[in-house]
Amino acid sequence: SPIPGFKALDVASVLDYLEEKPDLAQLLGPRSSPTSWKAREVGDGNLNFVYIVEGPDGGLVVKQALPFLRLVGDDWPLGQQRIGYEAKALETENRYCPEHTPTLHLYDPRMALIVMQYLAPPHVILRLGLTEGHIYPQLADQVSRFLAQTLFHTSLIHLNSEQFRAQQANFLGNIELIRLTEQVIFSEPYFDASNNWHTSPHLDDLAKSFQTDEKIKAAISRLKALFMERGQAMLQADFHTGSLMVTEQTMFAIDAEFAFYGPMAFDVGKIIANLLLAYFASDGHEAAAGQSRQKQRTWLLQAVVEIWEKFESRFLDLWNAEGHGDLYPDSLFGPTAPAGSKSLKRAQQDFMKELFEDCLGMAAAVMTRRIIGIAHIQDFKLIESDDHRAPCERRALELAKSLLLGAPGRSIQQVVTAAESLRKEVPVMNGHA
Amino acid sequence: SPIPGFKALDVASVLDYLEEKPDLAQLLGPRSSPTSWKAREVGDGNLNFVYIVEGPDGGLVVKQALPFLRLVGDDWPLGQQRIGYEAKALETENRYCPEHTPTLHLYDPRMALIVMQYLAPPHVILRLGLTEGHIYPQLADQVSRFLAQTLFHTSLIHLNSEQFRAQQANFLGNIELIRLTEQVIFSEPYFDASNNWHTSPHLDDLAKSFQTDEKIKAAISRLKALFMERGQAMLQADFHTGSLMVTEQTMFAIDAEFAFYGPMAFDVGKIIANLLLAYFASDGHEAAAGQSRQKQRTWLLQAVVEIWEKFESRFLDLWNAEGHGDLYPDSLFGPTAPAGSKSLKRAQQDFMKELFEDCLGMAAAVMTRRIIGIAHIQDFKLIESDDHRAPCERRALELAKSLLLGAPGRSIQQVVTAAESLRKEVPVMNGHA
Numbered sequence: 001s002p003i004p005g006f007k008a009l010d011v012a013s014v015l016d017y018l019e020e021k022p023d024l025a026q027l028l029g030p031r032s033s034p035t036s037w038k039a040r041e042v043g044d045g046n047l048n049f050v051y052i053v054e055g056p057d058g059g060l061v062v063k064q065a066l067p068f069l070r071l072v073g074d075d076w077p078l079g080q081q082r083i084g085y086e087a088k089a090l091e092t093e094n095r096y097c098p099e100h101t102p103t104l105h106l107y108d109p110r111m112a113l114i115v116m117q118y119l120a121p122p123h124v125i126l127r128l129g130l131t132e133g134h135i136y137p138q139l140a141d142q143v144s145r146f147l148a149q150t151l152f153h154t155s156l157i158h159l160n161s162e163q164f165r166a167q168q169a170n171f172l173g174n175i176e177l178i179r180l181t182e183q184v185i186f187s188e189p190y191f192d193a194s195n196n197w198h199t200s201p202h203l204d205d206l207a208k209s210f211q212t213d214e215k216i217k218a219a220i221s222r223l224k225a226l227f228m229e230r231g232q233a234m235l236q237a238d239f240h241t242g243s244l245m246v247t248e249q250t251m252f253a254i255d256a257e258f259a260f261y262g263p264m265a266f267d268v269g270k271i272i273a274n275l276l277l278a279y280f281a282s283d284g285h286e287a288a289a290g291q292s293r294q295k296q297r298t299w300l301l302q303a304v305v306e307i308w309e310k311f312e313s314r315f316l317d318l319w320n321a322e323g324h325g326d327l328y329p330d331s332l333f334g335p336t337a338p339a340g341s342k343s344l345k346r347a348q349q350d351f352m353k354e355l356f357e358d359c360l361g362m363a364a365a366v367m368t369r370r371i372i373g374i375a376h377i378q379d380f381k382l383i384e385s386d387d388h389r390a391p392c393e394r395r396a397l398e399l400a401k402s403l404l405l406g407a408p409g410r411s412i413q414q415v416v417t418a419a420e421s422l423r424k425e426v427p428v429m430n431g432h433a
Numbered sequence: 434s435p436i437p438g439f440k441a442l443d444v445a446s447v448l449d450y451l452e453e454k455p456d457l458a459q460l461l462g463p464r465s466s467p468t469s470w471k472a473r474e475v476g477d478g479n480l481n482f483v484y485i486v487e488g489p490d491g492g493l494v495v496k497q498a499l500p501f502l503r504l505v506g507d508d509w510p511l512g513q514q515r516i517g518y519e520a521k522a523l524e525t526e527n528r529y530c531p532e533h534t535p536t537l538h539l540y541d542p543r544m545a546l547i548v549m550q551y552l553a554p555p556h557v558i559l560r561l562g563l564t565e566g567h568i569y570p571q572l573a574d575q576v577s578r579f580l581a582q583t584l585f586h587t588s589l590i591h592l593n594s595e596q597f598r599a600q601q602a603n604f605l606g607n608i609e610l611i612r613l614t615e616q617v618i619f620s621e622p623y624f625d626a627s628n629n630w631h632t633s634p635h636l637d638d639l640a641k642s643f644q645t646d647e648k649i650k651a652a653i654s655r656l657k658a659l660f661m662e663r664g665q666a667m668l669q670a671d672f673h674t675g676s677l678m679v680t681e682q683t684m685f686a687i688d689a690e691f692a693f694y695g696p697m698a699f700d701v702g703k704i705i706a707n708l709l710l711a712y713f714a715s716d717g718h719e720a721a722a723g724q725s726r727q728k729q730r731t732w733l734l735q736a737v738v739e740i741w742e743k744f745e746s747r748f749l750d751l752w753n754a755e756g757h758g759d760l761y762p763d764s765l766f767g768p769t770a771p772a773g774s775k776s777l778k779r780a781q782q783d784f785m786k787e788l789f790e791d792c793l794g795m796a797a798a799v800m801t802r803r804i805i806g807i808a809h810i811q812d813f814k815l816i817e818s819d820d821h822r823a824p825c826e827r828r829a830l831e832l833a834k835s836l837l838l839g840a841p842g843r844s845i846q847q848v849v850t851a852a853e854s855l856r857k858e859v860p861v862m863n864g865h866a
């Protein structure tokens with residue numbers, strides 16, 4: 001049931017709503033005629049309504065949560081509190097990485113909406129840009145900065161346990177969206193869920209293997225436990241290429257409504273997975289595009305490597321400079337502690353080794369669910385022919401499987417080399433066994 | 434600052450307090466004369482005041498939290514909410530293991546007290562019984578039941594994620610006591626904290642090695658992260674031999690004020706550590722006792738093995754019977770899922786292997802802090818001569834160190850064998866190097 005006093009906006013009423021907020025109205029400029037402010041609804045997501053409002057002096061975005069899942073409608077009720085978690089997350093992200101976070105102008109709990117900075121064209125959703133064949137030379141650098149800044153500063157390496165638990169408590173109620181993730185990423189692809197679908201019969205054999213292999217079930221359960229039990233940092237928690245708006249120079253993370261305290265590996269792994277999916281999809285777009293995408297593919301794999309490597313080095317730089325939290329405390333690891341620096345180095349190595357393995361596991365889970373779970377992605381959906389799409393999906397799914405089952409100790413370079421090999425080994429026109 | 438309306442009780446006012454609660458007064462029986470009800474204060478703990486009240490028909494225990502740490506006094510303020518967490522934990526423990534949990538009669542938040550079942554003599558604090566040389570043949574069976582019942586039923590293997598997070602949220606505010614644990618177990622022994630002390634000079638070399646070895650610092654940090662980040666089940670969280678009241682036939686877990694959602698390994702490891710400490714202490718008591726304690730030692734090591742083995746089998750039995758939570762869901766692991774039973778078996782093995790290693794780590798941390806941290810235990814303190822105590826402590830500390838640094842893959846039997854060897858190798862009268 002909706003919040004008392006709540007009213008769903010539309011392209012007309014959103015203008016009146018903003019007019020009543022002088023601070024916001026001012027950003028749009030004078031509403032001197034009935035047409036000087038204009039709104040359009042652009043929500044391409046599954047969950048919410050998003051209005052872009054433009055006036056003579058600028059634009060604003062209003063995102064409103066209705067008490068149901070937009071994709072499905074009234075039949076799938078969904079708490080409107082989710083927008084409050086998005087507001088809290090945006091606040092935190094703005095604190096630690098304003099460069100890559102839209103400014104939050106207002107959170108209105110009664111109306112279940114937020115008003116934020118409008119990311120005007122040429123800003124585009126990264127996923128769309130990728131399917132169109134674009135390259136974003138700054139992306140890996142920007143993504144790694146956002147991840148390092150937000151994950152480090154919300155973790156116990158930076159915070160003391162009191163601050164940390166207070167923050168964690170803020171997100172503990174975001175249960176509906178957390179459960180959605182648990183369900184669609186960590187459960188459904190691994191059993192015969194009615195929501196699942198895949199390119200059939202091409203992938204039947206491989207899809208089935210995810211539901212019958214006890215090693216895979218053990219691996220996904222370990223990752224699920226990590227996701228459900230380990231509150232390590234505040235996650236954006238939906239950090240895929242559909243949640244990034246980019247130009248060649250800029251990158252912003254939007255859509256933080258899934259935010260909660262979880263394992264860092266989930267955010268890092270999810271974006272890596274989505275870039276790998278884009279890599280495998282590119283062959284399917286090549287024919288339609290009428291030109292080679294080899295350059296984009298080369299860049300995508302470089303970006304995967306660069307995201308991990310720069311994330312790692314940025315995170316460690318932050319740790320060395322601001323690691324005064326309750327984990328790895330200065331009393332044991334500071335420069336004046338006996339063997340302090342040596343111990344810190346070792347602890348950091350252990351930490352990064354474990355995090356990297358978990359990232360690969362999370363990446364595998366995310367790739368898998370996009371191919372055999374409920375929610376597929378434009379990268380593949382835009383490849384119209386099953387026969388063209390299936391081999392791309394198969395390559396991605398084979399990589400996911402090997403990451404899920406793989407022995408520890410791989411490097412990020414080995415992962416992208418494996419992706420390249422799979423692209424060569426699995427023939428494009430002979431996808432099904 | 435104390436709760437508004439709060440009043441510290443004493444042995445007189447506690448009687449009047451109970452008289453005003455007819456349900457409780459009835460359990461004591463008629464207060465027909467001024468002396469028919471009697472109260473005494475028995476709080477031997479560091480934190481709270483505990484009154485035993487007896488009347489003609491029975492007894493009750495009143496535990497009250499004052500707004501400071503009892504051991505230190507007004508100078509160390511401590512939130513009275515801790516008694517609320519104890520009440521919540523007792524409620525949960527009573528739901529899943531009433532057999533080993535005192536009945537909770539009342540929780541009065543304004544007065545920061547609980548009223549619970551009186552565990553009359555011959556009930557005694559287990560630690561005391563152990564220092565006196567007693568054997569408790571049922572203990573391992575009882576302890577393993579309590580651990581399996583409470584840890585399993587509050588975990589995601591049994592609960593769905595909504596129930597789980599609601600429960601977890603209940604304990605997230607127990608921050609002061611959680612921080613105390615973080616500090617005294619996972620930090621102070623590993624640096625030159627002013628609180629630390631040890632039998633000196635006997636243990637100087639060994640104590641120092643805990644503060645200078647980077648492998649030890651890395652190991653304790655991994656355990657600390659586990660403790661701080663992994664909300665896996667509701668822990669009693671202070672599950673040592675001083676929190677158990679026993680007879681030869683019965684066992685009750687008291688003093689749950691540290692309860693929160695943490696890693697199962699902490700509860701299991703803590704009790705194992707305390708029995709190992711009792712084992713090493715026994716040599717020091719032997720001379721004073723004037724009789725051999727070999728029988729008790731044999732039993733203590735058997736109990737350690739039995740606790741783990743019975744915990745494991747009970748937990749797995751519960752899992753097989755009631756494992757309908759969101760982790761390891763029936764859809765993947767149920768009997769009708771493809772390869773369901775086989776997959777479950779494998780997942781359970783992985784789970785127990787990991788849990789066991791973590792238990793050994795936690796046990797090591799607990800043993801260490803009792804010998805070189807702030808709070809030592811009666812088991813050792815009652816050994817008056819430094820020269821007698823030091824070798825006992827050294828053996829325990831050597832075991833702790835080897836567990837902390839040890840390669841995975843050991844069995845519980847190997848751990849107790851190592852304890853036995855250390856007892857033989859480190860001579861009693863030549864403790865210091």
Ligand SMILES: Nc1ncnc2c1ncn2[C@@H]1O[C@H](COP(=O)(O)OP(=O)(O)O)[C@@H](O)[C@H]1O
Nearest residue numbers: 043044045046047048050061117118119254255
């Ligand atoms: N700050 C913004 N500036 C410009 N466009 C935005 C902004 N926020 C969202 N959008 C557009 O609205 C779409 C849906 O927003 P999103 O936050 O992803 O909603 P949902 O939670 O429903 O997925 C985005 O894909 C993007 O096209």
Ligand SMILES: Nc1ncnc2c1ncn2[C@@H]1O[C@H](COP(=O)(O)OP(=O)(O)O)[C@@H](O)[C@H]1O
Nearest residue numbers: 475476477478479480481483494550551552688
């Ligand atoms: N239910 C009980 N029945 C009998 N004695 C009890 C009971 N609860 C506590 N005690 C006695 O009071 C002492 C202190 O109680 P405890 O709960 O451990 O307090 P603290 O939190 O201050 O350590 C125990 O060691 C035990 O001797």
Ligand SMILES: [Mg+2]
Nearest residue numbers: 045242243255
């Ligand atoms: Mg979105």
Ligand SMILES: [Mg+2]
Nearest residue numbers: 045047255257
């Ligand atoms: Mg969204």
Ligand SMILES: [Mg+2]
Nearest residue numbers: 323328329330
């Ligand atoms: Mg530090």
Ligand SMILES: [Mg+2]
Nearest residue numbers: 478675676688
């Ligand atoms: Mg106590």
Ligand SMILES: [Mg+2]
Nearest residue numbers: 478480688690
């Ligand atoms: Mg206590």
